[in-house]
Amino acid sequence: MEIKRVMVIGAGQMGSGIAQVCAMNGYDVILHDLKEDFVEKGISGIKKQLEKQVKKERISEADMDRFLRRIQPSVDLTNAEDVDIVIEAAVENMDVKKSVFSQLDEIAPEHTILATNTSSLPITELASVTNRPEKVIGMHFMNPVPVMKLVEVIRGLATSQEVFETVYTMAENVKKTAVEVQDFPGFVSNRILMPMINEAIFTVYEGVSSPKDVDEVMKLGMNHPMGPLTLADFIGLDTCLYIMETLHEGFGDDKYRPCPLLRKYVKAGWLGKKSGRGFYEYS
Template sequence: MKNIAVIGAGTMGNGIAHVFAQNGFSVHLIDVSAPQLEKAVSTIAANMDRQIAKSQLTTEEKEAALARITTFTSIANGTAGIDLAVEAATELTSLKLDIFRELDQHAPENAILASNTSSISITKIASVTKRPEKVIGMHFMNPVPVMKLVEVINGYATSSDVTNSILALSEKLGKIPALANDYPGFVANRILMPMINEAIHTLHESVATVESIDTIMKLGMAHPMGPLQLADFIGLDVCLSILNVLHNGFGQPKYAPSPLLVNMVTAGKLGIKSGEGFYEYTKGSKELKVSKYFLR
């Protein structure tokens, strides 16, 4: 595989494009928004500058990698001649199904179609295509250029050849792939999201403050980031979406999202992306301040 399409130029999409381009692949970065594509390429360049500052990349390597990225505003134009498409759109089932219908229509017949979904059924995504054996989950972790894991998820019909190709490809990217089967939340989020949800319940029930909960988990469990800060980093809307997938998929009350999480998302308090969640975020500041809502 030499030619890769990445669909979605948000945080995950630009990170995935970054890693492929840095490792010598030709990348077609696709998004319906031209300004979003410009922003994504600027973000990739800025992140590569950080790598240069840490002696992880040379200026020449950065320029060569950026030259391998071509942007497109339509799947029809951006998928010609590709070997692999990696969808990295918003975590909405209807949106992903629409994208895969279009990918199936326009991508070459031999192309593998992968989704970066963190919770939505690969089997369901594959069902809207005429090539379910070539559909697979390729769940990168955020930030993609830094995190080593790729959670590889087999759908019901995914062929062993496709699985082996994606496992080998992940290693070529300098990642460590781990294989999972297609059940709600897979492995990473089936374990992570109930922990985050329980931390939110703990706050909602006034067992401890935002700072105490995160400090206890960081210092007591050796987590690099507390669960409430991590929820802000992921996006509270994304956390809610994944918990709903788990709750609907398993039908068990332990996966029901905390009412506090539901209220915060309804109020538009989504974490870093909105400037406020459990903490407040000011552009250019690294100070971590608890949201005023939780101080009153």
């Protein structure tokens, strides 16, 4: 199975990053979103990223133009009629993703692989709304996509070996390091990361230490490049809460219960960097 043409659904930060690395590594890309404004913003963001690469002399202007020509904007899902793989990077909501996958199953050719960039939702459940569960797979990129090297390639219960190998190879073709993961809540990355962040929030909630000092312990004592509370602010506290709730529900184990302080901040609208305030304030 050979992949030549890719559709990315969702032109936000993750989707546009995926579209960029695919275009830079020889794939023709359709970047799809609900509104033209969203797609234009995504492509504009890709252009800015590529312009930075030109200034640093990592690529030429001719390279940048060639990469951008490979990206076709779309607000019509029927454009999936002519692709070999769809990588869905829509909002992290199961109902939304199920709706998208159900529509794609009707539109896309029989050979087309349906991949999701979900960070925590079950691949097997998504596959259940299609008539091609053997062609449904997780392809979890890390943020920011052009910089981060890891892709979790996640097998659903019915994912075929051929589809797994095709997607694994594609991840390597876009200059990423692929790792094989089974379909469990949070996969590997968030099953380990989010409880650590949640525990860091508990240490603040219980008055053990301040956010700044918790982050200093992890940076200077554990050699982490960024403290867990700074990282939580960058991820978005609403996203952290959603993933913790997914882990708690998926495993039924109270060790994954979200910290009450995390819930309080989200209810207050303190979502981190994107809202201007989380564990830290951002101007």
